[in-house]
Amino acid sequence: MHGSTKVAVVAVLSISFWNVAGLAALTTIPYTPPAAATPDERGWEAYEDAPVVDAATAKSINPTMDTPEGAVVRFLASRVRGDGEWKGAMVADPSDRTMRQLQQWEEWTLESFQLRARKAKDDGTAWIRVYFEISFNGRSDEGEDEFEVMREGDEWRVVSPPA
Numbered sequence: 001m002h003g004s005t006k007v008a009v010v011a012v013l014s015i016s017f018w019n020v021a022g023l024a025a026l027t028t029i030p031y032t033p034p035a036a037a038t039p040d041e042r043g044w045e046a047y048e049d050a051p052v053v054d055a056a057t058a059k060s061i062n063p064t065m066d067t068p069e070g071a072v073v074r075f076l077a078s079r080v081r082g083d084g085e086w087k088g089a090m091v092a093d094p095s096d097r098t099m100r101q102l103q104q105w106e107e108w109t110l111e112s113f114q115l116r117a118r119k120a121k122d123d124g125t126a127w128i129r130v131y132f133e134i135s136f137n138g139r140s141d142e143g144e145d146e147f148e149v150m151r152e153g154d155e156w157r158v159v160s161p162p163a
Helices: 003-025 068-081 085-089 096-105
Strands: 109-120 125-136 139-152 155-160
Touching: 068 085, 068 109, 068 125, 068 139, 068 155, 096 155
Parallel strands: none
Antiparallel strands: 109 125, 125 139, 139 155
8 A cells, every 4th residue: 555545544544433433422312301390370390400511511412302401402512512413403394483593593602501491381392491601793691591392203302492
């Protein structure tokens, strides 16, 4: 084998190894939502002791979407990491409004998040309230907003992220 061919083969094998190793770190695992309090008068159940997820902790979070929280955490952890795994958490056929909301997300860098509360309906729809820290255009902001999620087949999917 020619010397430059050997170098090319080694480079390809190294890239392949690191890609596989990176995927192994993102193996999907079941997600157990934080414990929630009794619903308030509007039906919101506040989470108790929900962890803050930042760049360090998002590295290995890629939950299954068997709960509404699992879908939201998959979306958000992917956004913190800056990869494309969030796309798998979206409904199969997003609305035009959702597409506009996702365009807004392209302008933000999600620094951290924390689940705050949930509100579920019996029809397979739920809302998850989340606290965010974002940066954009050299500025920082923080606040709470809600994700709408719904059952799609055997999984929960994000219908509408906040924007």
